[in-house]
Amino acid sequence: MNRLAKYWAFMRMGYLTYLAYRFQVLMSFVSYLLIIALNYFLWKAVFAKHQVIAGFTMEQMMTYVVIGWSARTFFANRIDRMIGDAVRDGSIAMDLLKPTNFQLYHYFRAFGRAVFMFLFMTLPIIIVASMIFPVSLPSGKLGPYLFPLSVILSFFLHAGISYLTGLVAFFTRNNEGVLRFKQLLVEVFSGVMIPITFFPDWVQKVLFWLPFKYIAYAPLRIYLGMEPLSKVHQGVLLQIMWIVIIYLTGQIVWHYAIKRLEIQGG
Amino acid sequence: MPIIEVNELVKNFRTFRRRSGLWGSFKDLVNRKYEIVRAVDHISFSIEPGEVVGYIGANGAGKSTTIKMLTGILVPTSGGIRVQGLVPYKQRYQHVKQIGVVFGQRTQLWWDIAVIEALRLLQKIYEIPKADFEARLKKFEEVLGIADLLNIPVRKLSLGQRMRCDLAASLLHNPPVLFLDEPTIGLDIAVKSSIRDFIKEINREYNTTVILTTHDLSDIEHLCRRVIMIDHGRLIYDGDLKSLKDRAVGRRRLLVDFILPIERPGLEKVLAEYPVEMESSNPFHWEFIFDRKKVAAPEIIGQLLSKLEVRDLELENPKIEDVVREIYTQGRQVKP
Ligand SMILES: Nc1ncnc2c1ncn2[C@@H]1O[C@H](COP(=O)(O)OP(=O)(O)O)[C@@H](O)[C@H]1O
Ligand SMILES: [Mg+2]
Numbered sequence: 267m268n269r270l271a272k273y274w275a276f277m278r279m280g281y282l283t284y285l286a287y288r289f290q291v292l293m294s295f296v297s298y299l300l301i302i303a304l305n306y307f308l309w310k311a312v313f314a315k316h317q318v319i320a321g322f323t324m325e326q327m328m329t330y331v332v333i334g335w336s337a338r339t340f341f342a343n344r345i346d347r348m349i350g351d352a353v354r355d356g357s358i359a360m361d362l363l364k365p366t367n368f369q370l371y372h373y374f375r376a377f378g379r380a381v382f383m384f385l386f387m388t389l390p391i392i393i394v395a396s397m398i399f400p401v402s403l404p405s406g407k408l409g410p411y412l413f414p415l416s417v418i419l420s421f422f423l424h425a426g427i428s429y430l431t432g433l434v435a436f437f438t439r440n441n442e443g444v445l446r447f448k449q450l451l452v453e454v455f456s457g458v459m460i461p462i463t464f465f466p467d468w469v470q471k472v473l474f475w476l477p478f479k480y481i482a483y484a485p486l487r488i489y490l491g492m493e494p495l496s497k498v499h500q501g502v503l504l505q506i507m508w509i510v511i512i513y514l515t516g517q518i519v520w521h522y523a524i525k526r527l528e529i530q531g532g
Numbered sequence: 533m534p535i536i537e538v539n540e541l542v543k544n545f546r547t548f549r550r551r552s553g554l555w556g557s558f559k560d561l562v563n564r565k566y567e568i569v570r571a572v573d574h575i576s577f578s579i580e581p582g583e584v585v586g587y588i589g590a591n592g593a594g595k596s597t598t599i600k601m602l603t604g605i606l607v608p609t610s611g612g613i614r615v616q617g618l619v620p621y622k623q624r625y626q627h628v629k630q631i632g633v634v635f636g637q638r639t640q641l642w643w644d645i646a647v648i649e650a651l652r653l654l655q656k657i658y659e660i661p662k663a664d665f666e667a668r669l670k671k672f673e674e675v676l677g678i679a680d681l682l683n684i685p686v687r688k689l690s691l692g693q694r695m696r697c698d699l700a701a702s703l704l705h706n707p708p709v710l711f712l713d714e715p716t717i718g719l720d721i722a723v724k725s726s727i728r729d730f731i732k733e734i735n736r737e738y739n740t741t742v743i744l745t746t747h748d749l750s751d752i753e754h755l756c757r758r759v760i761m762i763d764h765g766r767l768i769y770d771g772d773l774k775s776l777k778d779r780a781v782g783r784r785r786l787l788v789d790f791i792l793p794i795e796r797p798g799l800e801k802v803l804a805e806y807p808v809e810m811e812s813s814n815p816f817h818w819e820f821i822f823d824r825k826k827v828a829a830p831e832i833i834g835q836l837l838s839k840l841e842v843r844d845l846e847l848e849n850p851k852i853e854d855v856v857r858e859i860y861t862q863g864r865q866v867k868p
Contacts, residue, residue, distance in 0.1 A: 271656045279645060279653055283645060287644070527607075528546075
């Protein structure tokens with residue numbers, strides 16, 4: 267019980283850190299609304315001649331866009347950047363001096379941020395955007411229940427990917443390049459920008475074997491009730507599987523990373 | 533039985549040497565040139581429970597590198613370390629539970645968050661019983677005078693305020709061993725002395741073993757009976773402070789700014805009759821190091837003023853560098 271208490275406390279600290287910057291966060295609220303508006307006009311033009319594209323109606327697409335981008339504020343994290351910075355400026359020393367699991371520390375600290383984001387970004391964006399654009403409520407029998415679960419899993423999946431990206435800094439000192447590359451992969455292949463069904467068949471086949479589409483595309487399909495029950499369960503199980511695989515990979519890589527570390531500065 | 537044992541400890545760093553120019557940076561891409569820096573060079577010592585040991589040396593001597601290995605965040609190149617029976621870098625998790633650490637240039641508090649929140653977090657991390665936590669916090673509030681600081685975000689604290697809070701943070705879990713790396717760096721006299729008093733009190737009350745690095749000799753004078761001195765990664769002195777002081781106490785340093793530039797031969801002529809060493813970074817600024825027992829400061833100052841035009845001068849107590857030099861000239865003295 268006590269052991270868990272410390273990770274709960276990290277979550278709280280992550281939350282409090284962002285609370286100190288709530289006004290800066292509100293600024294990016296506006297840019298999210300702009301992105302959604304841009305998407306709206308784009309899709310309106312695309313759907314002008316078609317009823318259904320790649321399995322989506324206009325309303326489903328707008329729901330996908332609004333829920334997708336607002337969920338992104340929740341499952342995005344800065345773990346990779348924080349580890350990179352801490353390695354570069356040597357403040358990583360202070361983290362290592364604590365009896366904690368470094369990986370879980372980052373997961374939960376970032377989750378505290380996610381809780382903050384949920385309250386101050388995700389929810390407000392959904393509320394404001396659904397007043398302006400056509401957005402539907404979660405569909406299907408399971409949508410309302412499994413979607414929140416699935417997005418929380420998205421968070422931990424993405425946290426794992428960011429964590430591994432962050433660990434690169436232990437080996438190269440500068441993880442900026444890898445960090446950018448990871449960001450690109452996630453933006454494109456998670457399905458936040460466009461649904462995976464828009465990609466060629468072979469890309470979709472490859473993506474089935476990669477973790478990215480379980481970050482956004484899979485939970486959004488659950489929300490929209492576009493998957494049969496069996497596939498919903500499969501999707502959630504695959505999310506959990508990837509979380510476990512990436513967590514264990516993180517633990518193994520950590521073992522080597524820690525030996526490579528040469529802490530800078532006094 | 534010693535609480536800390538260090539045996540033939542070595543740490544090499546591999547540093548990347550950049551070549552100059554465009555062609556050089558291209559060559560760097562293809563074929564990196566590395567250079568080995570030996571920061572810690574076969575150091576051995578052992579420390580008994582309850583000792584307060586000053587680990588001193590000039591800048592770059594290898595103090596921080598040693599502390600990082602002792603605290604388990606840096607893996608030694610070779611040699612052995614045991615702290616409370618544990619090998620720090622191998623048993624990091626158990627080890628860090630039983631030590632307290634302060635790095636003068638860093639903080640374990642949270643920049644944007646009130647101090648008290650960070651302390652409460654530490655309570656959870658170290659699984660400190662609530663009653664113990666409250667009792668210690670109350671005591672630290674009194675001794676360090678931090679009661680009014682607890683609700684302020686760390687970024688708004690001055691260095692001295694932050695350092696006092698950091699010190700409290702490092703001792704909440706009542707660790708048997710405390711590592712302090714330059715805890716007084718950049719602090720004013722009042723804060724320095726409150727920190728020294730606190731360390732003394734902790735040591736007396738809990739018999740905490742303390743290793744303190746510094747390049748400020750006055751820290752050592754207030755706190756430590758025993759001193760370990762290193763230079764260029766090597767141990768050059770391990771013994772009591774008193775006999776180190778006996779060697780160093782006579783050393784003084786006179787800093788002089790001249791109105792006109794002057795070179796060494798000119799100065800040597802002026803001061804030919806006085807036993808002084810001199811060094812300088814530029815011909816306007818010279819530093820004279822001398823032994824108080826052999827020559828009095830007024831004699832040197834008088835001679836300089838009568839022969840040369842002096843803009844400014846200042847008399848300093850010996851620096852660590854002077855003591856290091858003294859030890860070299862008198863021969864090393866290392867406890868077996
Ligand atoms: N991470 C590092 N990479 C390369 N060289 C380092 C590193 N850390 C320290 N050094 C070098 O090791 C030597 C000892 O440094 P340090 O232990 O920080 O000295 P001190 O704390 O006594 O001032 C210095 O020459 C320093 O430049
Ligand atoms: Mg140092």
